[in-house]
Amino acid sequence: GAVVSQHPSWVICKSGTSVKIECRSLDFQATTMFWYRQFPKQSLMLMATSNEGSKATYEQGVEKDKFLINHASLTLSTLTVTSAHPEDSSFYICSASRQRTYQETQYFGPGTRLLVL
Amino acid sequence: GNSVTQMEGPVTLSEEAFLTINCTYTATGYPSLFWYVQYPGEGLQLLLKATKADDKGSNKGFEATYRKETTSFHLEKGSVQVSDSAVYFCALSDRGNAGKSTFGDGTTLTVKP
Numbered sequence: 001g002a003v004v005s006q007h008p009s010w011v012i013c014k015s016g017t018s019v020k021i022e023c024r025s026l027d028f029q030a031t032t033m034f035w036y037r038q039f040p041k042q043s044l045m046l047m048a049t050s051n052e053g054s055k056a057t058y059e060q061g062v063e064k065d066k067f068l069i070n071h072a073s074l075t076l077s078t079l080t081v082t083s084a085h086p087e088d089s090s091f092y093i094c095s096a097s098r099q100r101t102y103q104e105t106q107y108f109g110p111g112t113r114l115l116v117l
Numbered sequence: 118g119n120s121v122t123q124m125e126g127p128v129t130l131s132e133e134a135f136l137t138i139n140c141t142y143t144a145t146g147y148p149s150l151f152w153y154v155q156y157p158g159e160g161l162q163l164l165l166k167a168t169k170a171d172d173k174g175s176n177k178g179f180e181a182t183y184r185k186e187t188t189s190f191h192l193e194k195g196s197v198q199v200s201d202s203a204v205y206f207c208a209l210s211d212r213g214n215a216g217k218s219t220f221g222d223g224t225t226l227t228v229k230p
Contacts, residue, residue, distance in 0.1 A: 006160075034217070043206065043222045044161075093160055104210070105151070106218060108160040 003027055004096050006109035013084055014117055021079045021112045023094030029074035030096035034106065035067075038091045050077045084116045119144045123207050123221035130197055130228050138192040138224045140181075140207035148209040150174075150183055150190040151218065155204040164192075164205070197228045 003026040013019050023033055032051050036044040048069050050056040056069035066088075068080040077096075081088050091113050095106040124139040142148065149168040153161040165174030170185035179194045190207060207221040 004160075041225075043220045046217065049217060095161075105163050105166060108153070108162060110160040 002105075002107040004030075004094065004107045004109040006092075006094055006112050008112060009110060010113050012115045012117065015085050016083055019081045019084055019114060021081075021092055021094075021114075023077045023079070023096070023109050025075045025096045025107070028096075028098055028107075030077075030098065031074065032097045033071055033077040034095045034097075035069060035077075035079050036093045036095070038093055038111070040091075044093065047079075081114065084114070086116045089114055089116045119148070119209060119211055119219040121207050121209055121219050121221035123205075123224050125222075125224070127225040127227060130226070132199055132228055132230050133196045134228075136192070136194040136197045136201075136226070138205055138207075138226070140190045140192065140221060142188050142190065142207075142209050142219075144188075144209055144211050146211045148211045150181070151208040151210065152179070152181055152190070152192050153206045153208060153220075155206065155223070157203070161206060197226070199228045199230055202226055202228045 005024045007022045035047045037047055038044050046059050047062045048056045048058045050069050050071040052071045052074050058064045071077040091111050093111045095108045097104045097106050121142045151166045152164040154164045155161045165176040167174040167183035170183050173182045181190050181192045204223045204225050206223045208218045210218045
């Protein structure tokens, strides 16, 4: 159990276009979802925390107008990279938790690799 | 703020060797501690966790003990396999942060036959 999927797994787009990435919890309801960005050979950088039915909480330095997050249901969160530029190219990973508690395990999606040309 | 410091990699071992990856943390509260593993081309998956002092998490032959006195959560395995080659992340989740986790930089392990 506790499977999280991401779609697409790979996306290549032109500079200036917008890209939407979906994160779904397949067999459980996710009260909280997290969005991370991972650079090559580096750790995960938390971008934002998303709770169903409320606005996402962005980490310091993350542009909320550039990275739009929507958590429309207990099984789906989306990240939209608006007006993407080459510097947005990265590996984006989502995770989901059943509860908003510190003891709760995060279940990670397989990641989405974005390349902006 | 919270932070996690992991042993720098990469680590290269021969099959059946003993593995230790050190992890120490600083936290404002009483955190839960996690080890996640990322296999090549994949997302992270939970390897083991511990939620209170002296708890030992274990899975697939890996173990880590929550040491509050030394603020450590070192990962160990007695005999590694080639299939254990991956990036290992130590992480903590603090009571005050509603489930947000702080990750270490990751340690790349390569096991050679």
